[in-house]
Amino acid sequence: xxxxANKNIYLPYLTTVEEVIDETPDVRTLRLVFQDxxxxxxxxxxxxxxAEYSAFGAGEATFCIxxxxxxxxxxxxxxxxxxxxTEELRRLEVGDTMGVRGPxxxxxxxxxxxxxxxxxxxxxxxxxxxxxxxxxxxxxxxKFGDITIVYGARTEADLVYKRExxxxxxxxxxxxxxxxxxxxxxxxxDGMVGFVPTILGEAAPSAENTIALVCGxxxxxxxxxxxxxxxxFTDEQVYTTLENRMKCGLGKCGRCNVGNVYVCKDGPVxxxxxxxxxxxxx
Amino acid sequence: MQKYISQxxxxxxxxxxxxxxxxxxxxxxxxxxxxYEPLAAAGEMVADQLPRRSGKEAFFxxxxxxxxxxxxxxQVALTDIDPARFPETVLIGVRPCDAAAIPVLDAVFSxxxxxxxxxxxxxxxxVVGLACTTADDACFCTAxxxxxxxxxxxxxxxxxxxxxxxxxESYSDKGEALINSHSALFAEPSGAEALPLAEPQTEKFxxxxxKAWLDEHFEDPAWDSIxxxxxxxxxxxxxxxxxxxxxxxDEGTEKKGKRRKSWDACGFWKFTHHASGHNPRDQQPKRYRxxxxxxxxxxxxxxxxxxxxxxxxxxxxxxxxxxxxxxxxEISKKEV
Numbered sequence: 001x002x003x004x005a006n007k008n009i010y011l012p013y014l015t016t017v018e019e020v021i022d023e024t025p026d027v028r029t030l031r032l033v034f035q036d037x038x039x040x041x042x043x044x045x046x047x048x049x050x051a052e053y054s055a056f057g058a059g060e061a062t063f064c065i066x067x068x069x070x071x072x073x074x075x076x077x078x079x080x081x082x083x084x085x086t087e088e089l090r091r092l093e094v095g096d097t098m099g100v101r102g103p104x105x106x107x108x109x110x111x112x113x114x115x116x117x118x119x120x121x122x123x124x125x126x127x128x129x130x131x132x133x134x135x136x137x138x139x140x141x142x143k144f145g146d147i148t149i150v151y152g153a154r155t156e157a158d159l160v161y162k163r164e165x166x167x168x169x170x171x172x173x174x175x176x177x178x179x180x181x182x183x184x185x186x187x188x189x190d191g192m193v194g195f196v197p198t199i200l201g202e203a204a205p206s207a208e209n210t211i212a213l214v215c216g217x218x219x220x221x222x223x224x225x226x227x228x229x230x231x232x233f234t235d236e237q238v239y240t241t242l243e244n245r246m247k248c249g250l251g252k253c254g255r256c257n258v259g260n261v262y263v264c265k266d267g268p269v270x271x272x273x274x275x276x277x278x279x280x281x282x
Numbered sequence: 283m284q285k286y287i288s289q290x291x292x293x294x295x296x297x298x299x300x301x302x303x304x305x306x307x308x309x310x311x312x313x314x315x316x317x318y319e320p321l322a323a324a325g326e327m328v329a330d331q332l333p334r335r336s337g338k339e340a341f342f343x344x345x346x347x348x349x350x351x352x353x354x355x356x357q358v359a360l361t362d363i364d365p366a367r368f369p370e371t372v373l374i375g376v377r378p379c380d381a382a383a384i385p386v387l388d389a390v391f392s393x394x395x396x397x398x399x400x401x402x403x404x405x406x407x408x409v410v411g412l413a414c415t416t417a418d419d420a421c422f423c424t425a426x427x428x429x430x431x432x433x434x435x436x437x438x439x440x441x442x443x444x445x446x447x448x449x450x451e452s453y454s455d456k457g458e459a460l461i462n463s464h465s466a467l468f469a470e471p472s473g474a475e476a477l478p479l480a481e482p483q484t485e486k487f488x489x490x491x492x493k494a495w496l497d498e499h500f501e502d503p504a505w506d507s508i509x510x511x512x513x514x515x516x517x518x519x520x521x522x523x524x525x526x527x528x529x530x531x532d533e534g535t536e537k538k539g540k541r542r543k544s545w546d547a548c549g550f551w552k553f554t555h556h557a558s559g560h561n562p563r564d565q566q567p568k569r570y571r572x573x574x575x576x577x578x579x580x581x582x583x584x585x586x587x588x589x590x591x592x593x594x595x596x597x598x599x600x601x602x603x604x605x606x607x608x609x610x611x612e613i614s615k616k617e618v
Contacts (some may be wrong), residue, residue, distance in 0.1 A: 083557035
């Protein structure tokens, strides 16, 4: 988005942590505001794009931008603390400085989805890459037909964005089907019990004039694609985002490739048709 | 432009360049190992040995600082690298296999986003190639379509002559400028014969056929036998003139430190290891397959060339004797 001619492409922008939200015991969302007011004003991205987030001293980690480009003045990222960098990012407090490089990669072709029904299918920590698009769609609600969200996690506690789930549940123009794995429900649980692919099959959204967007662990995607097929979705109607270990995010460092496809440049958003053409290397 | 330079004047040229403050990088003996390194005097150049590592580090150092950070309270100050710090350089005595790899790397660092760490050094460097008169049984440049007199990647190319001195041919403005800047040291070309070129013994590969097989055989039992010996040491990538994978790491404390870009290797298990524990290339044969695929298919898919110039370093250095030339030859004989 910025003029990068003769610039250091590895230099992050500086942001301030404006809000820290604990989604689950180990998943945290950070709301970030660019320190340069002009950049804060002009920073644009598209749903589906990702960034490299710096914990100075530990390095960089790759996540999608989880907020919607329709909500300006900040960006959000959500991550599980599992590695060196994410452990450090977790230690950041409101007011602390964090580095961000991006936005990188392709995006969901949202304009092509105008006038269509949308079915979002996500599992666990994989809701953030779809949440940017869900919020984007909801902020221009009249441009879309029916919106269905099927979201599941192992247990009630593992569901991310609980505030938004509540909001989506209360909206008359959104159908939220939330589920937890058998045994993951508590006494207060008001959703379904069962694995995401099964629950998706039972919810049975129509494939007619519909786009399906799937994001989750590889095993969930593997079992979800046949369900969608059975519901009548073609591979061109199904989108997903891939995640691979990355360093540069710029198509140079050579590690995120799946066959000859660079996730950082050719992705992270792919149709099921593109995914099926790839070797099993993700 | 074609010229002749005597051995004596060649030495004088290097010394003059060094004296005027130009960084002169050439094969140099350092603790028993020949590497492309800055010379303090012309006499340090070792012209008759292929350096252990390639010439790529003149543009793409093993490890380099890309920024530094310092935290004060909740604020962090970043310090960028000024490209003006990269010195004017003459990279001299570059073997054709190393010089030919430079345009291969140009493509990587200049497509889409521009890596100025590489590109600014490239702009400031004049590459002087040297025809290859010594080959060993690991050399296979001719098998991948490069010759011991290949001038691709060189601004100026030297051919050693019988009786001493070099024939010099310029292939770019930079090459011509180097001659013009010290024109008194160069003479009109003599009729002297060039020393016989090295002759690698490997037969020319049908690279199209190799790629055609790779296009169709990502999954193939052959990969297990090809790469089962690989121990994942990464030596092949570190000595390769065309390998360019890198890591970005912070060195320092939370308060203060440097961010560095350093060479990496697809043979390392951690290269593609996710924080979640998942690893798409969880076994060594998958990692070695990526190496072959990247060199003879993926890079070609993207940039229309092969990511190998046949220098043979990976064959010489591999601790378990993996011979990439033999592997590619074997693939070229398979039914597509």
